[in-house]
Amino acid sequence: MKEYNHKDIESKWQKYWAENQINLTKNEFDKPKYYVLDMFPYPSGQGLHVGHPKGYIATDIISRYKKLKGFNVLHPMGWDAFGLPAENYALKNKTHPNKTTSENVVKFKKQLEIIGLDYDWSREINTTDPKYYKWTQWIFLKLYEKGLAYESNEPINWCPSCKTGLAQEDLEDGKCERCGSVVEKRPIRQWVLKIRDYADRLLADLKDLDWPESIKESQKNWIGRSEGTELSFDILVNGQKIADKLDVFTTRVDTIFGVTYAVLAPEHPLVQKLAIQNRDEVDAYLQEIKSKSEIERTAEGKEKTGVELKGVKIVNPVNQREVPLWIADYVLAQYGTGAVMAVPAHDSRDLEFATKFNLEIKKVIETNNADQTIDGVLINSGEFDGLESKEAREKITAKFGQKKVTYKLRDWVFSRQRYWGEPIPLVHCEKCGVVPVPESELPVVLPEVESYEPTGTGESPLAGIHEWVNTTCPGCGGPAKRETNTMPQWAGSSWYYLRFMDPNNDEQIFDKEIEKYWAPVDFYVGGAEHATRHLIYARFWHKVLFDLGVVSTAEPFKKLQSVGLIMAADGRKMSKRWNNVVNPNDIVDQFGADTLRIFEMFLGPFEKSANWNTESIIGPRRFLERVWNLQSRIVVDLEDSHELKIKLNQAIKKVGNDIENINFNTAISEMMILINFLETQKEISKESYLKLIQILSPFAPHLAEEIWQSQNASISVFKSTWPSYDESLTKDEKQIIPIQINGKVRAKIEVDADMAEDEITQKALENKDILKWIDQKEVKKVIYIKGKILSIVI
Ligand code: ANZ
Ligand code: ZN
Numbered sequence: 001m002k003e004y005n006h007k008d009i010e011s012k013w014q015k016y017w018a019e020n021q022i023n024l025t026k027n028e029f030d031k032p033k034y035y036v037l038d039m040f041p042y043p044s045g046q047g048l049h050v051g052h053p054k055g056y057i058a059t060d061i062i063s064r065y066k067k068l069k070g071f072n073v074l075h076p077m078g079w080d081a082f083g084l085p086a087e088n089y090a091l092k093n094k095t096h097p098n099k100t101t102s103e104n105v106v107k108f109k110k111q112l113e114i115i116g117l118d119y120d121w122s123r124e125i126n127t128t129d130p131k132y133y134k135w136t137q138w139i140f141l142k143l144y145e146k147g148l149a150y151e152s153n154e155p156i157n158w159c160p161s162c163k164t165g166l167a168q169e170d171l172e173d174g175k176c177e178r179c180g181s182v183v184e185k186r187p188i189r190q191w192v193l194k195i196r197d198y199a200d201r202l203l204a205d206l207k208d209l210d211w212p213e214s215i216k217e218s219q220k221n222w223i224g225r226s227e228g229t230e231l232s233f234d235i236l237v238n239g240q241k242i243a244d245k246l247d248v249f250t251t252r253v254d255t256i257f258g259v260t261y262a263v264l265a266p267e268h269p270l271v272q273k274l275a276i277q278n279r280d281e282v283d284a285y286l287q288e289i290k291s292k293s294e295i296e297r298t299a300e301g302k303e304k305t306g307v308e309l310k311g312v313k314i315v316n317p318v319n320q321r322e323v324p325l326w327i328a329d330y331v332l333a334q335y336g337t338g339a340v341m342a343v344p345a346h347d348s349r350d351l352e353f354a355t356k357f358n359l360e361i362k363k364v365i366e367t368n369n370a371d372q373t374i375d376g377v378l379i380n381s382g383e384f385d386g387l388e389s390k391e392a393r394e395k396i397t398a399k400f401g402q403k404k405v406t407y408k409l410r411d412w413v414f415s416r417q418r419y420w421g422e423p424i425p426l427v428h429c430e431k432c433g434v435v436p437v438p439e440s441e442l443p444v445v446l447p448e449v450e451s452y453e454p455t456g457t458g459e460s461p462l463a464g465i466h467e468w469v470n471t472t473c474p475g476c477g478g479p480a481k482r483e484t485n486t487m488p489q490w491a492g493s494s495w496y497y498l499r500f501m502d503p504n505n506d507e508q509i510f511d512k513e514i515e516k517y518w519a520p521v522d523f524y525v526g527g528a529e530h531a532t533r534h535l536i537y538a539r540f541w542h543k544v545l546f547d548l549g550v551v552s553t554a555e556p557f558k559k560l561q562s563v564g565l566i567m568a569a570d571g572r573k574m575s576k577r578w579n580n581v582v583n584p585n586d587i588v589d590q591f592g593a594d595t596l597r598i599f600e601m602f603l604g605p606f607e608k609s610a611n612w613n614t615e616s617i618i619g620p621r622r623f624l625e626r627v628w629n630l631q632s633r634i635v636v637d638l639e640d641s642h643e644l645k646i647k648l649n650q651a652i653k654k655v656g657n658d659i660e661n662i663n664f665n666t667a668i669s670e671m672m673i674l675i676n677f678l679e680t681q682k683e684i685s686k687e688s689y690l691k692l693i694q695i696l697s698p699f700a701p702h703l704a705e706e707i708w709q710s711q712n713a714s715i716s717v718f719k720s721t722w723p724s725y726d727e728s729l730t731k732d733e734k735q736i737i738p739i740q741i742n743g744k745v746r747a748k749i750e751v752d753a754d755m756a757e758d759e760i761t762q763k764a765l766e767n768k769d770i771l772k773w774i775d776q777k778e779v780k781k782v783i784y785i786k787g788k789i790l791s792i793v794i
Pocket of ligand 1: 226249253330341343
């Protein structure tokens with residue numbers, strides 16, 4: 001017999017699959033469908049390291065398995081190629097991002113191909129392709145028509161180093177997620193999407209999703225829905241009531257009699273408007289806090305800072321009490337009303353602040369333990385004394401304020417002042433104002449520029465290309481200027497899964513019937529770092545498209561699975577910086593793609609992170625060699641032993657179930673157990689051996705195809721069907737267990753060999769003869785010696 005030569009085998013079958021279009025997916029509407037999807041990658045210059053394919057191998061196993069189970073499977077791949085890295089690279093090396101992107105795509109694709117992934121490459125998409133972003137722009141127009149896109153000049157997060165505005169989601173601990181710079185607030189003209197209008201639905205529909213709880217929890221917290229009360233306080237400046245009022249949002253209006261001061265966010269408009277006595281002191285404070293991130297500002301336990309607005313008092317509406325007004329950076333401008341009524345007796349941050357600045361602390365809630373921040377019974381609260389917090393909130397709200405729901409989720413700042421993104425398809429006309437580019441004129445193609453350098457002025461580099469910027473108004477035909485902001489990196493990925501269904505349609509975003517067939521994505525695999533970015537944006541766009549009747553489901557991704565990271569051998573993240581990157585090409589070259597695939601799936605539970613260790617890759621390699629070598633034992637027309645049949649049926653059942661439940665590591669262990677057993681057999685029937693090859697094929701497709709086609713039909717193993725198993729042959733032999741009572745055998749019961757002790761005990765105690773012997777007496781003790789005897793002491 002030949003030796004197992006992975007190089008010959010893998011290149012041979014990759015060529016065969018491509019030539020015979022084995023992975024081509026057709027729209028066969030009469031077949032049950034299954035849509036399995038990876039989060040498509042950003043094709044970076046570095047290429048893939050061995051951590052990247054872990055998720056891709058998983059979807060590949062699922063895809064191949066579902067095909068064998070008779071499903072019409074959609075398993076596509078593409079490129080999320082707009083964004084800052086390509087642009088920054090272009091800036092440094094003076095090459096067009098288009099060029100670097102295409103080169104990187106070629107590199108990535110090659111790397112994916114040698115792993116033997118069964119993507120249908122005829123459906124490949126690239127977000128930077130005008131044929132694709134034509135439809136990204138089309139969706140923007142729909143959002144605009146629906147009133148969900150608006151222009152704003154509010155101060156937004158601005159990265160001084162990337163020289164662009166950012167969305168809340170682009171920050172990490174208050175810093176630019178890309179470059180780590182502390183972001184500033186800067187008022188620039190921008191386009192914003194009303195994702196907040198969808199906050200309640202984004203929240204409510206989470207319950208129907210088969211997603212990891214941790215990701216649902218992150219989304220809930222990100223949306224941050226809070227029910228409370230909004231109230232107005234009168235403002236006195238130098239003892240005179242002014243027209244402006246102070247609005248506050250509180251979730252604890254039951255504590256309102258304990259308000260001893262109020263606080264404005266430093267950015268609150270009233271801070272500039274009020275005639276205060278200590279303007280210099282206030283200005284100095286505003287300067288001081290400029291470089292602090294939101295996290296630094298609001299964390300509990302952080303040293304509190306603030307300044308009193310001298311000459312100003314506010315009036316508590318419930319008791320007309322006048323209390324001072326402060327500004328402090330622990331109050332955020334963008335949450336609630338940007339102002340709080342402070343109750344230091346019952347709120348820990350207010351308490352820290354009041355303690356530091358010697359402000360009054362007035363207790364108004366009696367709680368039944370030491371924690372003062374929880375609900376209780378009202379005291380020192382006039383007519384509301386004696387009420388429970390909950391009831392008091394209702395009553396006080398009804399009398400002095402109104403119910404209000406707030407969200408932490410911000411509307412989505414959707415424009416970037418950079419080059420490498422989709423142009424926003426709008427023009428500005430002196431006469432007509434903002435006018436959408438007609439659908440028939442899409443795509444608005446990203447023009448060539450001399451310099452990609454961000455201007456830093458709040459305008460994108462596109463603003464400098466006058467031939468492009470100057471256009472005619474689609475409304476009046478007069479002179480107009482194009483919108484020069486581009487879309488954020490998240491735009492193309494917010495709907496790409498839809499385009500895979502019908503990727504080459506030039507007439508429509510996709511055909512309705514085709515969408516109805518494929519939607520939704522049945523299984524989505526990707527990194528948990530997208531919990532609150534991509535996965536919220538995509539759900540938002542999807543819901544908008546659903547409301548427009550463009551898509552047929554309310555949610556895009558039915559089931560979601562996070563991939564645990566593969567860390568380097570040193571326990572750190574794989575990175576050029578640490579010089580610990582392992583390239584999958586090297587592993588494939590030395591050990592084979594099939595070995596790499598098995599190795600990555602055998603690293604432990606799929607969702608857990610694991611360290612790479614090149615030494616232990618020899619284990620999976622040996623496993624495949626042993627499968628290969630079993631070929632020398634196969635015999636045609638042999639009746640296998642009963643034991644072999646049991647082991648095989650158990651493996652077919654377990655491997656199938658484990659794949660469905662994403663337990664790839666235990667599926668592989670099960671096959672290893674089977675191999676161990678088969679190696680004890682002198683002869684194995686070809687029929688049984690080929691069943692092993694079939695259940696192994698999603699994991700090690702090349703080796704399986706080679707054996708299948710050389711031992712069997714010259715038709716792909718992936719055109720075969722998953723072997724069925726006989727349930728009665730999945731259990732080990734029955735065993736007879738004698739049952740003793742006080743040392744004498746009184747009965748014998750038949751049990752499954754793997755039955756657990758308490759099940760056996762229960763079965764014994766239900767036995768007629770045993771019941772007779774026990775006869776109402778108390779069972780003092782039960783001792784089970786596995787597979788031998790059960791003793792009952794009464
Ligand atoms: C008075 C009060 C008394 C409060 C008390 C709490 C406890 P969540 O649950 O996160 O929605 N708050 C309101 N707007 C704020 C802002 N812009 N920046 C910082 N804090 C703000 O929190 C709502 C509570 O956070 C509100 O209820 C308010 O403090 C504070 F015993 O009002 B509370
Ligand atoms: Zn930045």
